[in-house]
Amino acid sequence: MSSPNRASTHVGRVHPGVWPTEIPVLDALPEGPRGRLAASVARLDLKAGVTFLREGETTDFLAIVVAGRVAVHLRVPERGPITILTLEPGDIVGWSAIVAPYRATTSVTTLEPTELAMIDAETLRGLLEADIELAAALHPLILDTVVARLAATRTQLLDLFQGREADPW
Amino acid sequence: MVTPDRVATVPGSRGGSMMTPDRVAMLPAVDTLPRTFLPRHRVDELLTALGAGGRRVIGPTVVDGAIVMTDLEGAAELPAGWTLRSVPGRVTMEPLPEGPGAARTFQYPVTGDGIKQTLFPSRVDALSVDTAPDGTVRVRVVGPVDAPPVAIIGARACDLAGLAVHDRVLLDGPASDPDYAARRADVLIVAVECALAGSTCFCASMGTGPEVTSGADLILNELDEGFIVRAATRAGERLVSTLHLDAADPAATARATAEVAEVRAGLGTAAIPDNARDVLLANLGHARWDEIAERCLSCANCTLVCPTCFCTGPVVQSDMDGRASSSVRTWDSCFTDGFAQVAGGNFRPRPRDRYRQWLTHKFGTWWDQFGTSGCVGCGRCIAWCPVGIDVREELTILAANSATPAVTPPGDRRPGTDDARHPAPVPFELPTAYANATVEWVRQETADTATLRLTTRDPGLLAGRPGQFVMVAVPAFAIPPISVSRFHPDGLELTIRAAGAATSFLTRLRPGASLGLRGPLGRPWPIEDAFGRDVVVVAGGIGLAPLRPVLDAIVQARDRFADVRLYIGARTPRDQLFIDEINALADRDDMIVRVTVDRAGPEWLGRVGIVTQLFRSVVGTGRDATAFICGPERMMAATTDRLGDLGVPREHMWLTLERHMDCGVGLCGHCQLGRRFVCRDGPVFSVAELGDDLRTEGL
Ligand SMILES: Cc1cc2nc3c(=O)[nH]c(=O)nc-3n(C[C@H](O)[C@H](O)[C@H](O)COP(=O)(O)OP(=O)(O)OC[C@H]3O[C@@H](n4cnc5c(N)ncnc54)[C@H](O)[C@@H]3O)c2cc1C
Ligand code: SF4
Ligand code: SF4
Ligand code: FES
Numbered sequence: 001m002s003s004p005n006r007a008s009t010h011v012g013r014v015h016p017g018v019w020p021t022e023i024p025v026l027d028a029l030p031e032g033p034r035g036r037l038a039a040s041v042a043r044l045d046l047k048a049g050v051t052f053l054r055e056g057e058t059t060d061f062l063a064i065v066v067a068g069r070v071a072v073h074l075r076v077p078e079r080g081p082i083t084i085l086t087l088e089p090g091d092i093v094g095w096s097a098i099v100a101p102y103r104a105t106t107s108v109t110t111l112e113p114t115e116l117a118m119i120d121a122e123t124l125r126g127l128l129e130a131d132i133e134l135a136a137a138l139h140p141l142i143l144d145t146v147v148a149r150l151a152a153t154r155t156q157l158l159d160l161f162q163g164r165e166a167d168p169w
Numbered sequence: 170m171v172t173p174d175r176v177a178t179v180p181g182s183r184g185g186s187m188m189t190p191d192r193v194a195m196l197p198a199v200d201t202l203p204r205t206f207l208p209r210h211r212v213d214e215l216l217t218a219l220g221a222g223g224r225r226v227i228g229p230t231v232v233d234g235a236i237v238m239t240d241l242e243g244a245a246e247l248p249a250g251w252t253l254r255s256v257p258g259r260v261t262m263e264p265l266p267e268g269p270g271a272a273r274t275f276q277y278p279v280t281g282d283g284i285k286q287t288l289f290p291s292r293v294d295a296l297s298v299d300t301a302p303d304g305t306v307r308v309r310v311v312g313p314v315d316a317p318p319v320a321i322i323g324a325r326a327c328d329l330a331g332l333a334v335h336d337r338v339l340l341d342g343p344a345s346d347p348d349y350a351a352r353r354a355d356v357l358i359v360a361v362e363c364a365l366a367g368s369t370c371f372c373a374s375m376g377t378g379p380e381v382t383s384g385a386d387l388i389l390n391e392l393d394e395g396f397i398v399r400a401a402t403r404a405g406e407r408l409v410s411t412l413h414l415d416a417a418d419p420a421a422t423a424r425a426t427a428e429v430a431e432v433r434a435g436l437g438t439a440a441i442p443d444n445a446r447d448v449l450l451a452n453l454g455h456a457r458w459d460e461i462a463e464r465c466l467s468c469a470n471c472t473l474v475c476p477t478c479f480c481t482g483p484v485v486q487s488d489m490d491g492r493a494s495s496s497v498r499t500w501d502s503c504f505t506d507g508f509a510q511v512a513g514g515n516f517r518p519r520p521r522d523r524y525r526q527w528l529t530h531k532f533g534t535w536w537d538q539f540g541t542s543g544c545v546g547c548g549r550c551i552a553w554c555p556v557g558i559d560v561r562e563e564l565t566i567l568a569a570n571s572a573t574p575a576v577t578p579p580g581d582r583r584p585g586t587d588d589a590r591h592p593a594p595v596p597f598e599l600p601t602a603y604a605n606a607t608v609e610w611v612r613q614e615t616a617d618t619a620t621l622r623l624t625t626r627d628p629g630l631l632a633g634r635p636g637q638f639v640m641v642a643v644p645a646f647a648i649p650p651i652s653v654s655r656f657h658p659d660g661l662e663l664t665i666r667a668a669g670a671a672t673s674f675l676t677r678l679r680p681g682a683s684l685g686l687r688g689p690l691g692r693p694w695p696i697e698d699a700f701g702r703d704v705v706v707v708a709g710g711i712g713l714a715p716l717r718p719v720l721d722a723i724v725q726a727r728d729r730f731a732d733v734r735l736y737i738g739a740r741t742p743r744d745q746l747f748i749d750e751i752n753a754l755a756d757r758d759d760m761i762v763r764v765t766v767d768r769a770g771p772e773w774l775g776r777v778g779i780v781t782q783l784f785r786s787v788v789g790t791g792r793d794a795t796a797f798i799c800g801p802e803r804m805m806a807a808t809t810d811r812l813g814d815l816g817v818p819r820e821h822m823w824l825t826l827e828r829h830m831d832c833g834v835g836l837c838g839h840c841q842l843g844r845r846f847v848c849r850d851g852p853v854f855s856v857a858e859l860g861d862d863l864r865t866e867g868l
Contacts, residue, residue: 048774071777083769085778111774152778156768 026064028141033134040123044116052116053094053108061118062097062142065089068114072149074106085152086111092145097121098128106149199382199401204422205414208395209272212244218411219320219357227287228322229280234262236280238287238323247274255279255367255548258557275323275391278367279547283328284321285476288352289335291500295348295483298644298685299493308603308642308685311495313348318355324385325363326378327370330545331476332358333384337539338479343849344601344834348498357404360385364428369548371440371561377545379432390425397425440546440561441532442568449533449567450843453525453865457566462521464556469502471550471558472527477535477543478502480838482831487645494645501839503527508839511829512668513801522867528563530841537844600629601834603642603685608678609660614746617667618711619676624660625686633661633689635696635718636825636853640833642685643678646671650830650848652715653689664714664746690833692853694823696722699795703732705817707808709780709800713737713746715825719797720754731793733760738780738800742766742773781807784815791816798824806863809856819857826852843868 026034044063046052053059055074065087072093073083084106087093093116096104102121128135207215220226228241229248236248249272254261260281265271294311301307324332336353339346363370363379372378381388386405390397397417400406442448472478482501487494501508503526509516517523535543544560551559604627612620625631630639638652641663649671655662667673678684696719704723708716723730735754739745745764755762763783765776776783780800794817798805805824812822828840828847835849843862845851862868 069774069776071771073771081771083771083773083777085782086765086776088776109771148782152782155779 026141029137030133033131033137036127036131036134037119037138040119040127041117042119044118046110046114046116048110048112048114050114051107051109053104053106055104055107057104058121059094059096059102059104060121062092062094062121062124063116063118065091065093066115066117069111070114071109071111072106072152073109074153081107082156084149084156092141094118094121095142095145095149098125098142199388199399200380202388202399202401204417205398205400205409206395206417206421207389207398207412207414210395211412212247212274212396214412215359215408216241216244216322218408219322219359223317224357225317225319226322227284227319229275229277231262235260236262236277238280238282238284238321241322244274248277249274251277252365253277253280253367255369255552256557257369257551257559258554260552270393273364273391273393275361275389276365278363278365278370279325279327279549280323281474281549281553283474283476283547283549284324284332284358285335287319287321288332288356289339289349289479290352291473293348293498294495295498296496296642296648297493298495298642300644300683304681304683305605306643306683306685307605308687310347310602313351316352318357319352320357320359322359322361324358324360325372325547326360326381327372327375327545327547328476329358329360329381329384330372330375330377331547334477334539334541334543334545335479337541338477339836341539342835344832344836346836347601357387357408358385359387359389361389361391362425362429363432364391364425366432366436367548367552369551369559370436370546371548372546373433373436373438374440375542375544375546379429379436390422390429392421392425394421397422441564444568445532445564446536446542447533448564449529452567453529453868455567457563458521458525461524461558461563462519464558465520465524466556467504467520467523468555469504470553470555472502472504473500474549474553475531476545476547476549477531479836480508482508482837482839483647485645485647491645496648501837503530503838503841507829509829511827512672513827516828517867519867525867526841528560531560532564534841534844538846600687600690603640603687604630606630606660606684606686608680608682608684610680611676611678614664615744617676618664618744618746619667620654620662620664621675621678622657622660622662623684623686626659627686630661630686630688631656631658634693635722636694636715637689637691638715638833638852639663639686639688639690640830641671641675642687643671643674646674648687648831649675650690650833651675652825654714654717655721656718664711664717666711687833691848692851694719694797694825694853698821698823699723699797700729701731702821703791703794704730704734705784705791705794705796705812706733706735707738707780707784707796707798707800707812708736709738709804710740710744711746712799712801712804712825715799716797717747717750720750723760724754727759734784735760735762736780736783737762737764738767738783738804739764740767742769742775779807780804781811784811792818795821796823798822802826802863809863813856820855822856823853824856824859824863826854828852 067089070087070093071083072085072087073081075081093108096102216226226241227238229236230239230241230246231248231251236251236253250265252263252265254263255278265273265276297309297311299307339349360381362381366379386402387408388399388401398409398414400409480501480503481498483496484499485494485496504523517526531543604625606623606625609622609624614620633653633656638650640648641651642648651663651665653661654664665672665675667676706716706719723733751762754760765778765780765783767779769777791812796812796817798808809822826847828842830840830848831837833848835846840847
């Protein structure tokens with residue numbers, strides 16, 4: 001029942017779902033929920049330099065980086081884009097796919113050819129609503145991601161507020 | 170009667186003086202010594218005998234409404250008829266009451282200066298740095314410029330206890346202070362037992378007085394008609410024998426003894442809580458510290474008058490063209506703004522941190538460092554504090570609301586009584602002289618950082634180990650500590666970030682330039698700890714420099730280590746150090762290298778994020794890993810947390826700390842962190858050793 005996402009098709013090549021076994025982060029999910037999630041996963045191959053999530057726009061999918069590297073960045077008035085952090089295999093991207101109003105708070109761009117394991121936002125929301133066991137297992141992983149993003153954003157913003165290159169430490 | 174001569178200490182010698190009890194231990198026989206009598210009109214004869222052979226005689230006299238210790242010409246200069254009345258926050262000089270005793274000369278408790286200024290002057294010439302005509306930088310340790318031998322008259326029991334503490338600090342450590350050693354080598358001391366105590370005195374509670382039990386050549390008890398005299402050393406006996414004194418009248422002796430006994434009774438012995446020593450480090454978060462900080466002016470008076478305070482700092486004075494400079498060593502204080510300042514910030518930014526350091530050091534960590542209390546109970550810090558902060562009261566309050574048990578038996582607070590808990594001194598000679606080195610080449614690593622390749626023939630420097638540092642001297646600049654970033658058979662490399670004046674100058678040196686190096690200093694990285702284990706190296710910023718010799722050691726003997734992982738964080742892509750070397754390591758298939766930057770523009774295709782993000786998911790089981798970490802302190806704390814979560818044992822996580830350092834050998838006091846001197850006990854420590862200290866703000 002995996003349905004390649006409308007928005008994702010124009011950024012890269014989508015092919016049918018293969019469970020990202022090389023990604024330990026999902027091992028944390030119990031077998032049942034993991035299987036139900038796996039059924040909806042698709043793969044997305046992206047070239048370097050592709051922006052597949054845009055600050056302020058609707059997030060169409062949640063993904064796990066399988067290979068490559070992507071930069072999470074945002075635009076700061078009078079300063080231009082700043083990279084908050086880069087993500088690597090195992091990292092989750094697109095958490096706003098499940099948090100209303102489903103708008104991305106940052107943009108994400110590939111820095112090198114990148115492979116994502118993705119799941120369509122609406123499909124995922126439906127799954128989470130219907131499957132409490134899956135929701136209970138997946139939400140902590142998503143929260144971890146949000147926390148890491150928050151910490152990284154704080155580090156970068158320290159600079160802005162202090163008006164100089166602050167040491168993050 | 171056999172009495173010991175004082176132990177003469179020559180500059181640089183530390184030959185087992187710690188084992189020699191004479192200087193610090195109590196002479197049990199002191200109250201059974203024969204007593205003679207010096208009539209008041211013959212005091213000049215004593216002063217003359219003391220001054221024989223050109224000896225300076227220092228004693229109390231009245232200057233500008235205060236009694237101070239200064240050169241004495243004769244007995245007429247003694248403060249006859251005057252006393253000092255001290256209460257918290259105020260010392261006043263007053264005439265002695267009319268009647269018997271009105272002409273006494275030592276009828277006051279301690280003076281503000283005591284004997285500290287004489288043997289440990291507030292300013293001494295320390296170093297001269299200049300450039301010889303051939304361009305060589307010469308660094309000379311300027312000794313005490315012909316300090317003549319001195320005699321001190323009027324020292325009190327607490328003064329002598331303070332002196333014993335100074336001996337312990339300045340002579341008995343791994344390194345000894347040459348200036349102090351020279352001044353201390355030939356001193357005659359005439360002590361006076363107190364027949365009057367101030368409200369601020371608490372010697373009896375510290376076990377240091379009012380009776381004089383050690384450290385003096387002669388012990389005097391003043392009576393209206395003259396002095397009971399005891400000779401406590403051979404030198405003292407010789408002095409007395411030249412005076413041909415009569416034996417003291419037993420009734421006079423009894424009167425003198427009774428006066429001291431009365432002082433003792435008035436003092437009491439419980440001025441500070443029994444568990445003071447143990448309570449302090451356990452109560453670093455006590456609300457009282459904030460309360461004290463609101464009153465404390467950070468004026469540093471307390472440290473200046475304290476007979477045991479020993480912290481010093483250099484003041485560099487240079488000639489017009491910057492070819493020569495000299496540095497004067499002056500008293501410093503943990504209350505000053507710059508005391509714990511380093512290029513990246515201040516380790517004790519708030520007055521609260523500074524007061525806490527002072528009290529915790531005096532009554533607590535001093536024991537750990539020197540096996541003795543840092544307080545001798547003289548009460549000066551109470552009397553000379555402009556706002557009257559009373560250490561006795563503060564300790565009592567801190568101890569009252571605290572559950573800390575007394576670890577140290579009550580009554581055992583006498584300086585020099587704690588060899589059991591006093592760690593053995595570091596068993597190696599610390600270099601105190603500067604060797605010469607020449608710049609062979611300079612490589613600009615980043616906009617503000619350069620690596621200097623130096624050549625030197627100094628065998629000590631060449632024998633340095635990874636993690637050790639050197640003090641780098643050039644004329645006209647402060648002398649900064651810099652880690653060795655690589656060792657060569659004929660020299661070494663330093664990688665220096667221009668953080669201020671001295672480091673900026675150093676990064677701009679040209680090949681052929683000369684400089685002075687003192688080192689190697691500090692405890693090295695324990696590379697052996699990683700033999701047969703996985704190795705995790707984590708570097709932040711310039712922190713990669715002290716870790717580079719670790720990487721060299723790993724590459725040289727790669728098969729001695731299991732998995733090797735190197736994680737490097739830099740501020741920006743432009744701030745990466747040793748890029749070619751790191752790339753070469755990354756190309757090897759026998760180690761994993763990950764680099765991240767804190768911030769980068771869109772052109773950077775590498776990782777962005779703080780270094781701790783690099784090992785989110787990488788280290789397998791950390792139990793078999795040894796970690797070497799260097800970077801900003803909070804980065805190291807976060808890294809050790811992270812590695813700890815991943816299973817790396819605390820005793821196998823090593824990091825190197827930065828602190829303000831001036832001497833590098835445990836003498837100037839600047840680099841203290843709790844119980845430690847970072848310069849000499851570190852800078853490399855294991856996380857297990859540091860415990861909470863790493864995260865305690867303002868320590
Ligand atoms: C053990 C150790 C190893 C170090 N290794 C390196 C290294 O390999 N490379 C490197 O670039 N830097 C290293 N540092 C830091 C370096 O010593 C300081 O950046 C340097 O002292 C700054 O001096 P400055 O006169 O150039 O700066 P200024 O800005 O003129 O000094 C700032 C103020 O802080 C004081 N100060 C700052 N830091 C220190 C310090 N650590 N010790 C004493 N006083 C200080 C100065 O006296 C002055 O008051 C090391 C520090 C320590 C303690
Ligand atoms: S801490 Fe105060 S009372 Fe104790 S020795 Fe120093 S000045 Fe004297
Ligand atoms: S305690 Fe008193 S003497 Fe010491 S720094 Fe504070 S105000 Fe000055
Ligand atoms: S005591 Fe002087 S630097 Fe450590």
